[in-house]
Amino acid sequence: MPVTSVGKDLDTLTLTIVAEFSAPLARLWDAYVDPRQIERFWGPPTYPATFLRHDAAVGGRSFYKMTGPEGDEHFGFWEWTEVNAPASFAVVDGFADETGTPNTELPSMRATFAFEAIDPGSRLTTVTSFDTLEQLEQLLAMGMLEGTKQAMAQIDDVLADLAAFASDGAVEAQMLGDTQVRVSRVIRGTVEQVWHAHNDAELMKKWLLGPDGWSMPVCEIATAVGDSYRYVWEPDGGGEGFGFTGELLESEAPNRAVTTEAMIGMDFPATLNELTLTPVAGGTLLSLVITYADAAQRDAVLATGMTGGMETSYARLEGLLESVTA
Secondary structure, three states: OOEEEEEEEOOOOEEEEEEEEOOOHHHHHHHHHOHHHHOOOOOOOOOOEEEEEEOOOOOOEEEEEEEOOOOOEEEEEEEEEEEEOOOEEEEEEEEEOOOOOEOOOOOOEEEEEEEEEOOOOEEEEEEEEOOOHHHHHHHHHOOHHHHHHHHHOOHHHHHHOOHHHOOOOOOEEEEOOOOEEEEEEEEOOOHHHHHHHOOOHHHHHHHOOOOOOEEEEEEEOOOOOOOEEEEEEEEOOOOOOEEEEEEEEEEEOOOEEEEEEEEOOOOOOOEEEEEEEEEEOOEEEEEEEEEOOOHHHHHHHHOOOHHHHHHHHHHHHHHHHHHHHO
16 A cells, blocks of 8 residues: 555644655656546546546646546546646645536645655655635545545556556557547657647648658648637648648647647538647657547547557657757
């Protein structure tokens, strides 16, 4: 059992949980900032979590759901207030409804996660602060402590699974629900480099090409929220091309961008694309959560070989970044 001590201080209205792991500090940190990893242990075994958003940056937000054995869903959120990688981060931790709106009928907490290297592994100290004694007692009565212990007992298995989260892995697509897919890949490069590569038209024309044999003659970037973008690809040697257009809805450089995306000339509903860039061991974790109109549209897009084309593009981007830093 990773949890080594639990302390409740009624004077300071805090709950402190200390856990120790055999994995190194950087590996433990990555498990918390990578949505693919944290959702494998954040909920207790009977209420596994799915992270629909996870912005490990100051001002960012996380949104997750925990699904019970009867299919019941319970939602929560984090608001990131401090990030000092890989030493600590702090969040406001609260309950939410299915849209991510905070549930004000239940208390929110302030939680600080402090990471430190020990011999032979790492230690995590989590301090949760409450506004009132009633809030602390309410959440303890709801099973907060027992659930946390059960959840943390799962971390060792995640830390041991190096292959699933290796930096040399290919693009993976994970179903988050009937209408959502998360596409993930670790790109060998800094967050700033990967962000720049998504916001420099001339650079995008060199890597965002999908399979070999295509060019990108039109790359009009949306530089400010509310701007539209337009991308067009053409096959080498002539023939019918295709393109996408949409609007930039959110931009928090260099960590998050949200856009709509619609195929030019086609009467398909636009998707919502949420891009998050997170520094991890080995490079930058790129997470793209795509929301479709329905499951049929989701399945039709995935059937086109979308992830294969994305992998070719990201591998090409890595080559460009390596040539810059060589």
